[in-house]
Amino acid sequence: MDVTILYGTETGNAEMLCEDIQAALEDAGHDVLMENLSDVNPTDLDIARVYLVVCSTYGDGELPASAKPFAEAMKDAPDLNGLRFGVFGLGDREYETFNLGSKQIEEMLIGAGATLITERVTHDASGSDMAEDVALPWAETVLATVEAE
Amino acid sequence: MRNIAIIGSGPSGCFTAQGILKLRPDWQVDVYDKLPVPYGLVRYGVAADHQGTKNIVRQFERVFTRQGARFFGNVTLGQDVTLDQLRDAYDGVVLAAGLAGDRSLNFDTADGVIGAGALTRALYDHPDAPDLPDIGGDVVILGNGNVAVDILRLLAKGETEFNGSDLSPRATQWLTSRDIASLTIIGRSAAQSAKFDPVMIRELGKLEDVSIRVDDPLSGDEKGLEALRSIDGLNTGSRRITFSFGRQPKGIETQDGKITGLSVETEQGSETISCDALITAIGFCSDASVDRDALIESAEAIDDGHLAAGLYAAGWFRRGPRGTIAENRTDSLALAARIVQDIEQNLDCEKMGQDVLGLSTANMVTYQGWQRINEHETTQAMAARCRTKIHTRAEMLHQASTIKEVN
Numbered sequence: 001m002d003v004t005i006l007y008g009t010e011t012g013n014a015e016m017l018c019e020d021i022q023a024a025l026e027d028a029g030h031d032v033l034m035e036n037l038s039d040v041n042p043t044d045l046d047i048a049r050v051y052l053v054v055c056s057t058y059g060d061g062e063l064p065a066s067a068k069p070f071a072e073a074m075k076d077a078p079d080l081n082g083l084r085f086g087v088f089g090l091g092d093r094e095y096e097t098f099n100l101g102s103k104q105i106e107e108m109l110i111g112a113g114a115t116l117i118t119e120r121v122t123h124d125a126s127g128s129d130m131a132e133d134v135a136l137p138w139a140e141t142v143l144a145t146v147e148a149e
Numbered sequence: 150m151r152n153i154a155i156i157g158s159g160p161s162g163c164f165t166a167q168g169i170l171k172l173r174p175d176w177q178v179d180v181y182d183k184l185p186v187p188y189g190l191v192r193y194g195v196a197a198d199h200q201g202t203k204n205i206v207r208q209f210e211r212v213f214t215r216q217g218a219r220f221f222g223n224v225t226l227g228q229d230v231t232l233d234q235l236r237d238a239y240d241g242v243v244l245a246a247g248l249a250g251d252r253s254l255n256f257d258t259a260d261g262v263i264g265a266g267a268l269t270r271a272l273y274d275h276p277d278a279p280d281l282p283d284i285g286g287d288v289v290i291l292g293n294g295n296v297a298v299d300i301l302r303l304l305a306k307g308e309t310e311f312n313g314s315d316l317s318p319r320a321t322q323w324l325t326s327r328d329i330a331s332l333t334i335i336g337r338s339a340a341q342s343a344k345f346d347p348v349m350i351r352e353l354g355k356l357e358d359v360s361i362r363v364d365d366p367l368s369g370d371e372k373g374l375e376a377l378r379s380i381d382g383l384n385t386g387s388r389r390i391t392f393s394f395g396r397q398p399k400g401i402e403t404q405d406g407k408i409t410g411l412s413v414e415t416e417q418g419s420e421t422i423s424c425d426a427l428i429t430a431i432g433f434c435s436d437a438s439v440d441r442d443a444l445i446e447s448a449e450a451i452d453d454g455h456l457a458a459g460l461y462a463a464g465w466f467r468r469g470p471r472g473t474i475a476e477n478r479t480d481s482l483a484l485a486a487r488i489v490q491d492i493e494q495n496l497d498c499e500k501m502g503q504d505v506l507g508l509s510t511a512n513m514v515t516y517q518g519w520q521r522i523n524e525h526e527t528t529q530a531m532a533a534r535c536r537t538k539i540h541t542r543a544e545m546l547h548q549a550s551t552i553k554e555v556n
Binding site: 010011012013016058059060061064065092093094095096097124125126 | 167198199200202204205346351355372376479
């Protein structure tokens with residue numbers, strides 16, 4: 001399957017996680033591109049690919065810096081009908097703004113007509129799980145769901 | 150292949166190493182630290198109850214285990230090796246030593262006046278930290294940055310609120326047995342200009358045994374004000390916390406060499422806030438291990454981190470005690486790109502790297518040595534703790550060289 005992993009990061013943790021997802025999906029035979037959201041324009045998104053969006057939360061429930069230009073561009077209401085995507089959020093349950101960043105990205109994409117494949121999954125940095133142990137099954141589930149369609 | 154030395158293994162040093170090795174995977178990057186253990190501020194500055202923030206270390210582990218950087222701990226610049234020696238041996242040297250000294254007030258000190266950095270280093274088991282001070286009664290925290298809020302939160306927590314942290318038994322005992330009558334946090338500027346992150350204020354809303362009062366009028370839509378309003382009047386228990394703004398410190402009052410009050414000036418005039426302890430969290434400065442001022446003054450392009458030929462500065466060492474880990478990451482990655490560009494333009498013969506330094510390896514701690522320390526600290530963690538840190542250099546060096554029998 002042709003997959004693009006998009007990440008929004010502030011401290012680099014989301015980027016590192018995406019490197020792991022990319023390696024695992026490539027091992028499973030997928031064609032995987034990885035891009036920082038800061039380098040992506042919503043109108044560039046290709047409905048032939050499946051998008052895996054990994055995004056953290058920063059400050060007081062805001063998007064991380066690298067996702068902000070993308071969010072700005074989403075205000076121009078691009079038509080993303082037919083686009084399939086999954087969202088994985090990184091956050092810290094110590095804060096009440098837990099995972100608001102990934103939620104914002106999800107809402108924006110749905111608002112533009114894109115289709116969310118399986119529910120958003122989140123990781124809690126203050127919990128005991130490693131992010132990749134939660135994210136890899138999530139990525140596999142998203143792709144398996146698309147495959148089953 | 151080029152050789153780069155980075156002085157300091159805190160976030161800025163590690164992110165610089167990460168950035169260089171992403172651009173040039175075949176370069177040799179050596180990260181030195183004066184402590185036997187890596188990660189600087191992440192280990193000794195980020196609060197013990199903010200383990201989520203410390204997760205960033207997982208990136209740095211990869212810098213050493215996958216990207217090929219080497220760690221050399223327990224090497225003190227100016228003592229074990231000089232800056233000139235490093236510059237002769239390496240194509241690029243990056244000073245990322247941070248700012249560990251507490252900025253002090255411009256007036257006399259006394260018993261009961263404690264710097265935030267010294268206090269947090271003692272709480273977080275830094276091997277060079279002084280003993281934990283004896284404080285109690287009415288405690289004033291001066292400062293409105295995130296460090297001040299960290300200290301306020303730690304002093305306001307009860308024992309179970311430290312579950313999952315890496316706070317030592319000694320620090321836990323100290324924090325929870327203080328006989329504190331009140332905690333007052335004082336800012337010099339008005340509430341809307343306070344520097345703390347609003348999310349840090351909201352976090353106080355989860356404290357289990359406090360009553361919080363914000364004694365300033367709070368109209369305005371700033372996020373910080375919104376956060377303050379959300380905790381004003383919170384009443385979950387007995388520890389009294391007061392936020393007070395717009396108070397310029399003018400001096401301290403003492404009796405028998407011990408602090409009894411902080412004099413401040415407000416728009417309404419002068420007043421004295423009586424206190425038994427004053428914790429100053431008003432910024433950090435160089436701890437004088439390197440002549441930072443001279444280096445910064447003579448820098449070729451300080452905004453880019455370029456100090457002199459082949460010599461660079463990163464993080465707080467360059468920019469002063471401002472900016473979060475994330476902002477310093479952005480800086481470090483930009484610096485990494487610049488270093489690669491500069492060094493590749495310099496066609497002089499490549500330098501030889503660490504081998505020519507003739508450093509004694511006897512007391513140096515490698516990354517493998519750190520892994521042994523780390524293993525010990527995490528497997529020997531006390532109940533309800535994710536880690537129990539070793540707090541002396543001698544024990545660190547011992548664990549670093551102790552090879553475990555595998556049965």
